[in-house]
Amino acid sequence: MAHGAWCMALLTYPLPRAPCPMHLTKCLSAKGIMKKVNIGLIGLGTVGRGVYDAITCNGDLIARRTGVSVAIRGVCDEDKKALKGIDLQGGAVKVCTADELIKDRHIDIIVELIGGVDSAKEIILSALRKKKHVVTANKALLSGHWKEIFGAASENGVFVNFEASVGGAIPVIRTLRESFVADRIDTIYGILNGTTNFILSMMAMTGCSFDEALKIAQEKGIAEADPGLDISGKDSAHKLAILALLGFGMDVFCNDVYTEGITHIGPQDMRNAARLGYSIKLLAIAKDTPDGVQLRVHPTLIMASHLLSGVRGADNAIFVKGDLMGESLLFGKGAGRKPTASSIAGDIVEIARHVAFFGNNNPVPYNLNYASGEKSVSPMEELFISYYLRFSVIDKPGVLAGISSILAKYNISIASVSQEERKAGETVPVVILNHSAKEGDMRKAIAEIDELEYVTDKTVVIRMEEF
Numbered sequence: 001m002a003h004g005a006w007c008m009a010l011l012t013y014p015l016p017r018a019p020c021p022m023h024l025t026k027c028l029s030a031k032g033i034m035k036k037v038n039i040g041l042i043g044l045g046t047v048g049r050g051v052y053d054a055i056t057c058n059g060d061l062i063a064r065r066t067g068v069s070v071a072i073r074g075v076c077d078e079d080k081k082a083l084k085g086i087d088l089q090g091g092a093v094k095v096c097t098a099d100e101l102i103k104d105r106h107i108d109i110i111v112e113l114i115g116g117v118d119s120a121k122e123i124i125l126s127a128l129r130k131k132k133h134v135v136t137a138n139k140a141l142l143s144g145h146w147k148e149i150f151g152a153a154s155e156n157g158v159f160v161n162f163e164a165s166v167g168g169a170i171p172v173i174r175t176l177r178e179s180f181v182a183d184r185i186d187t188i189y190g191i192l193n194g195t196t197n198f199i200l201s202m203m204a205m206t207g208c209s210f211d212e213a214l215k216i217a218q219e220k221g222i223a224e225a226d227p228g229l230d231i232s233g234k235d236s237a238h239k240l241a242i243l244a245l246l247g248f249g250m251d252v253f254c255n256d257v258y259t260e261g262i263t264h265i266g267p268q269d270m271r272n273a274a275r276l277g278y279s280i281k282l283l284a285i286a287k288d289t290p291d292g293v294q295l296r297v298h299p300t301l302i303m304a305s306h307l308l309s310g311v312r313g314a315d316n317a318i319f320v321k322g323d324l325m326g327e328s329l330l331f332g333k334g335a336g337r338k339p340t341a342s343s344i345a346g347d348i349v350e351i352a353r354h355v356a357f358f359g360n361n362n363p364v365p366y367n368l369n370y371a372s373g374e375k376s377v378s379p380m381e382e383l384f385i386s387y388y389l390r391f392s393v394i395d396k397p398g399v400l401a402g403i404s405s406i407l408a409k410y411n412i413s414i415a416s417v418s419q420e421e422r423k424a425g426e427t428v429p430v431v432i433l434n435h436s437a438k439e440g441d442m443r444k445a446i447a448e449i450d451e452l453e454y455v456t457d458k459t460v461v462i463r464m465e466e467f
């Protein structure tokens, strides 16, 4: 049947109302109406298993909506226990090595879900060279090696889809790539890490310490046993680098993002922020300025009334400002088996539809050369911003005068001072909010202040963002 004719047949074919996966798919395949696209699934961990379940359980729904039947032709995982419960459908699904899946000429799409950098990169590059499309959620890999990966995809005329690399189930990649493609993006603010958002929310709600909140997050399965990447802010930096590439065409990698974690935030900072009308969030910020694009991940005081303050627990959100669309907030689940599988399945189906309806000839609808190189990173030292400063000082006369004279020396103007406790001769916290100051000056001032004999602990510095 000619291409146009079977498309029409598909549109007019009376589809059954009730889900009947095998019946529908087989029946339409037999009539030559339903197109089948094969995938190879590499990695059957939490997310991989979620993708397997999504494709097998919702395959009929996908087929009815798109006219394409996505078939898992092979799976692979080094841990044989991961194969438990996988239905091999009488041999229709094969257990193979990654290499065998990549070399299988019946497979159109390789789904890489092993995580990590080195092996994943090898697998993806080798799949691209074999002209297989790739779907991945691997932000650590993409944020460090996107040039090689997108370059190989371009050379070989295949897709690399990576929606789940940022914001789990939130369609932010597709939104930046498609919906806002005509916009000049001005700012992206993201709560891109569920673990840290859960910890900070817990601290704010219960008054518990960072360590206690982390323990609860681990008990609930939200934080990993080794939460290093999350609490250091690096996971958010990986994601921000990907958004900066898409939103600003920046030739950047995760190392170009200024990154601070949340381990120094205390329950008293959460209380102080609330008393002053703010919340504290780990924000990933990409902001265009005349001096370049600021790329930074750090704990941030934001007005309690801002929409992002209402993003609590393990949820993620991305707030985007553009010259045409104005402001937009995308919100949803940033992690987890099913939400991540939802994005990955969407990526698979997008490619599968292309393969089914347009074939494999030069099927690259997006410019994979995202980086225009027009915009550079603005140096962090040049940032002008307001700060929340919590000093730990001995409660005695002259202390405030000493601190404020150093701030004045560096041209840092004080907006408010508060000392809630009175313990003569002992350590008390003093909180100062200041008007906008230069980051480079603030660093020098704090380094000097922390050397004063009556300053007993490292000063906590939290930037304040105005929207």
Ligand code: HSE
Binding pocket: 192, 193, 194, 195, 196, 222, 230, 235, 334, 335
């Ligand atoms: N560990 C991440 C988080 C999810 O806590 O949001 C995967 O990126």
